[in-house]
Amino acid sequence: MNYKKLIEMALQYRKRAYCPYSNFKVGAAALFENEAAFGGCNIENASFGATNCSERTAIFKGISEGFISLRAIAIVGSLEEYTYPCGICRQVINEFATKDTIVIIARSVDDYIVMKFDEIFPGSFSKEDLIGNSKSSV
Ligand code: THU
Numbered sequence: 001m002n003y004k005k006l007i008e009m010a011l012q013y014r015k016r017a018y019c020p021y022s023n024f025k026v027g028a029a030a031l032f033e034n035e036a037a038f039g040g041c042n043i044e045n046a047s048f049g050a051t052n053c054s055e056r057t058a059i060f061k062g063i064s065e066g067f068i069s070l071r072a073i074a075i076v077g078s079l080e081e082y083t084y085p086c087g088i089c090r091q092v093i094n095e096f097a098t099k100d101t102i103v104i105i106a107r108s109v110d111d112y113i114v115m116k117f118d119e120i121f122p123g124s125f126s127k128e129d130l131i132g133n134s135k136s137s138v
Contacts, residue, residue, distance in 0.1 A: 013039035028054040032067035
């Protein structure tokens, strides 16, 4: 699937944003192995901390359908400014990213930035950091 198709999907899912508190709509489309793509929107909650971002909605849909390797994710938030993934979403992307995972930050299908995920999440804490530390010290 090409960048534009993934952005189109993110834009479609952006329409489904449930954001009565912020009124800030965000849509995402996560592309996994075998060209499997899943869309998601932000889903807010009266208890604000229970809000789920669009990126995590899309990624969790893919994971729960049996996919594991995130190849790319397109994100459309504000149509005026580029909306980058929040810190929690970067950590979740990191869990399923490869060294080649691409992040597409779009304002429209014709206006977008393509970055390698590594560029926006340097020095990450990853599963590799846990290897050799499985014995609890408490
Ligand atoms: N939001 C996302 O969906 N993704 C991001 O990366 C940034 C923030 C949502 C969460 C909340 O519903 C609204 O945008 C305002 O923070």
